[in-house]
Amino acid sequence: MQWPSWEHPFGTDELGRDIFIRILYGARYSLLIGCGSVLIGLVIGVIMGSIAGFYGGLVDQVIMRVNDMLYAIPNIMIAVVVVSLFGTSTFNLLLALCVTCATSFVRIARASVMTIRGQEYIESAYAMGLPTWKVILKHIIPNCLSPIIVQVTLLIGSMIIAASSLSFLGIGVPSPAPEWGAMLSSGRSQIRNAPYICVIPGLAIMFTVLALNLLGDGLRDALDPKLKK
């Protein structure tokens, strides 16, 4: 163990590994899991949510009740089940987290589609002679995008935290991999004499999530035509 120095900017851990290099490589895991689970969840969630919101009735009921059931289970529980069924791996972790993402996208997409579909410009798009799929694709979805995009950036942040907490608990990315949560966890025993082992991965997680949240705010402003100059 060495405290941060010019040679090792973030110091080395209990096995003498350079923490700076491990943080850099760890970013791959965090970003892959964060973006991957959100993107898969986004596609599934928006499709299901749009169907539920657009058609309503029985279709809506079925989709939403299934969604409620999944929503009611905490994501750590889902992760524990997935991991105990399929074993610990990055892919399984991603799979477990995308369930959580999909449920929140279903709700957002459904709510926005329901408001947009009653608007007069949708009626007028039909009166123009547009087929239903074009109305959905060109008029409804683009008007639902801004809450969804904001949710994407916020969710990537929370998925990175979720992935780290699962790794911290030992059911995330398997051990030698430099995942930030796992690194934080391994530094616990040394927290009195070498706190930097815990603090540095923690800061890495914090700044990444903060950056993603700021990105979400910026995107929302940039995508709103009313704020364009």
Place this chain on the structure above:
Amino acid sequence: MKEENKDLLIQVKDLKVEYDTDAGVVYAVNGLNFEIEKKHTLGLVGETGAGKTTTALSILNLVPNPPGVITGGEVLLEGKNVFKMSVEELEKLRGNEVAMIFQDPMTALNPVMTVGEQIAESVLLHNSISEAEAMERAKEMLKMVGISENRSSDYPHQFSGGMRQRVVIAIALACKPKLLIADEPTTALDVTIQAQVLALIQDLIAKNDMALLLITHDLGVVAEICDDVAVVYSGQIVEKGTADDVFNHKAHPYTEGLFNSLPNLRKRGEDLEPIKGMMPNPMEKIVGCSFAPRCQYATDQCFKEIPTLQGIAQTHSVACFHYDAVFSPKGSN
């Protein structure tokens, strides 16, 4: 009735539309009949809830279903029944042969598309041309409705209400439809802008040889631009004729009531005379004349039998048993 070479564009025959809601069935349109000749303008006048908009949507077969159900009648567009058309035929019809202008220009435009794109979309849909050509066409349309063409890449929120309604008109007319349905096109606008928009519609209709179905509750607007007038009361036409027939020789007690409730220049200082009572609840099936409970001329017959439209002059017909009480034939006054 003038039968000779009647060039009918659209015929609505015995149209019946219901809305099946949780609270019960709403009878919105109950056997409505009218027709529009080519290049003619018909004003459909009536109170809120009389079934005017539902009638308009029926012509495009766009009544929201559920809850709306067209339970009877037919709409013939140049002889073809709109209710029997396939989805593809309907998509060709909408926007291309029959276009519609909606009431509120603030919400009738998609906020995330530029106005140019929205006009071009309609052109592109019904004509096989390139996107660039469609955009050119969109700019021409903007110029036609009095908006500078370099504003085609602006978004709807950058326009005022009156200008947005011009854009809506440009979208509706982009494919040169044969029939334009204007659903209260000026209700949401200031009086000064109203006059401009009406003049614009009138001008474009005349230039492009279109027919117009103008839906409104404003008798002044009807007087200004319509050839023919049909007065709607609780989903039925109670009186129809040329603007002169209806305005100067009104025959139905409801029409009389409508005019009495308007300020009149010749009777300044006098109180206005409102029609007593309320429109009947559209959830109850009507026995007899729907206006009878509010009518000062009503007799027992009115509560038992439904009056049908009968011709009382060459172009003028009325659905009332006691129209004599109101009617003053031409030449008598």
